Amino acid sequence: MRNLYLDNGATAFPKAPNVAESMCKYITEIGSNVGRGAYETSHEAEGVLFETRELICDLFHTNQPENVVFTKNVTESLNILIKGILREGDHVIVSSMEHNAVMRPLHSHMLKNIEITEVACDKMGLIKPEDIEKNLKANTKAVIMIHASNVCGTIMPAKEIGQICKDNGVYFILDVAQTAGILDLNFADLKADALAFTGHKGLLGPQGIGGFICTDHLAEEMTTFIEGGTGSKSDSVYQPDYMPDKFEAGTPNMPGIYGLHASLQFIKDKGLESIRKHEMNLTEAFLDGLKTKDHVKIIGIANTINRMAVVSLDFINEDNGIVGFTLDRQFGIKTRTGLHCAPSAHKTLGTLEQGTVRFSFGYFNTLDDVKYALEVIDQCKNL
């Protein structure tokens, strides 16, 4: 049976070619901590850590490596950002397409009396920037938003929203989990105060490493999330107030950093344009092939304009959970079924009851994979 991975929206597989080798090198040949040793291998690891910050800066066209903070994933990044900036009585705006990585920290017991406005998106999962503007209030502290939907792939008008935030003195925090490593994101052009990323999706790196970049202004205003050793200012019991140490307490995930270093280098060598073009070619072929299949409904945008390679389907007369199970056990195709950690997004798209079967293509998929998936979809009737 064929083994076809089409769940790159959850995590990329395979990873970039040198990821495993680079992680293995760290574990077997380096092993040293960073910022806590004066020996050569420690300095070598520090060099890779710094270069990884620089590669993140290259990716987002910025030049402040000290403002790149590494975390374990985008969920941790968003927790640090949300809980670091919101105070009692603040108002925050989100879209109705958010992942729980935004919604759950906003509803955390750690935040008291935060007013949340969820701006409704249309049936395509798209938000209107003017609807953000209409909902601004005197106490609006931040707009926190997904850049592209993990349910249906719709890309949000982030630049326009960033401009509205800037004009109104409101922080703009963008969850780029689904777009980093695929779209060319320019931190300054987006007018964002922070981009929160995860290493294991479009960045093609390992699980357990993620991070965020942020402006000086936001970094200064945010309180710390956790405190601890940094290998710096070791004569003090207080967390350093400078970047990135302010938000990087404890030993970093160095195997993850080595893996991410390799995957970022791979992305840089390939170029975002060719990655994006390939993923859109696959998506176009998939969407074209679906046109003749009456037993499935495409959720959200049915063409390649303004979308990522994440396509959710509703198998109209089937149980989508059973379809996903059949795709895997009978045909070897791995997809994600059900609700994709985004209840409001499913409400917006009308799929809260039945969930979806999500096909998400990655850089290492081929047109032949798409052809096979389309053939198999034909067989997922009357299960």
Ligand SMILES: Cc1ncc(COP(=O)(O)O)c(C=O)c1O
């Ligand atoms: C848009 C979006 N935000 C946040 C997350 C959470 O990612 P992670 O589990 O890597 O923190 C995901 C992935 O599931 C996602 O797609």
